[in-house]
């Protein structure tokens with residue numbers, strides 16, 4: 001089903017990586033600024049996900065800074081449970097990021113089809129993600145947008161954290177005050193704007209676990225301001241229908257992650273002590289952490305390789321609007337130089 005456009009002269013695979021080094025296959029997702037498709041490296045046949053971000057859209061939506069920041073952060077990190085970036089390059093129209101390929105879909109996709117993911121699965125995803133989050137914090141990076149949409153499964157069902165759009169570094173002795181992330185998953189310390197650090201990621205992980213296990217979010221409201229009010233003041237109630245199926249240990253662990261006070265919150269002790277505290281929780285009794293960290297634990301669910309584990313409506317778009325297809329051919333007759341100049345200026349600001 002893949003397609004490839006030819007370049008007249010032979011490709012030098014030892015030259016700086018660009019689009020010509022890959023064969024382009026099917027689309028697997030659509031983001032705010034472009035699409036994601038499967039690509040195959042011509043040298044070794046290795047499959048990756050190519051995320052292409054349209055420069056015009058990010059300029060129009062004033063998202064250049066976030067896009068540049070995301071690429072820079074991804075250049076620094078590499079972890080078993082993160083969707084790592086392997087190459088980055090650009091042409092006149094798009095910025096490209098070549099990422100580890102995740103063919104299992106995101107947790108939102110699976111959750112919406114099942115109502116809840118079940119306790120064993122939720123525990124397993126939280127365990128794998130705890131490894132990724134702790135690694136990021138050790139690099140002084142806070143993710144700030146942990147939610148089911150940003151957890152992708154690989155073909156075997158292992159969880160990986162993605163979308164570093166609003167992630168950022170925290171300098172020693174400093175705290176952040178900017179409001180960033182998705183409101184339902186936002187920690188109270190972000191909303192209070194009195195300064196926050198890494199603790200907010202553990203809160204978001206707790207909100208996500210609550211949602212995946214109990215089938216609804218702990219803090220709700222029709223408008224953002226109502227959700228924020230609920231986050232600041234309400235004690236979440238576990239729904240009876242799904243709650244009675246969960247163990248006391250699961251409930252305790254999740255409720256302790258969504259503890260409003262960061263100093264009392266589970267996993268928020270400084271340095272490695274936070275991770276050790278989470279991993280010592282009774283919910284994870286019997287877990288072989290060494291095996292887990294090596295990605296050697298059997299995932300609770302293996303995505304069906306015969307199914308498209310994502311919303312395929314954008315795949316249809318591509319057949320219906322072939323003019324928008326990404327090809328290796330450079331587009332002509334566009335004011336691309338002006339655009340690239342504009343991008344560079346914004347990057348330098």
Ligand SMILES: Nc1ncnc2c1ncn2[C@@H]1O[C@H](COP(=O)(O)OP(=O)(O)OP(=O)(O)O)[C@@H](O)[C@H]1O
Pocket residue numbers: 028029030031032033034035036049051083099100101102103105106152162163165310
């Ligand atoms: N590495 C990957 N492997 C497989 N599919 C991916 C990968 N990254 C993203 N996708 C798919 O593409 C979709 C869009 O991802 P993308 O990161 O572009 O969008 P987004 O979540 O809107 O992020 P952004 O805010 O950066 O645009 C995801 O929901 C997912 O289904």
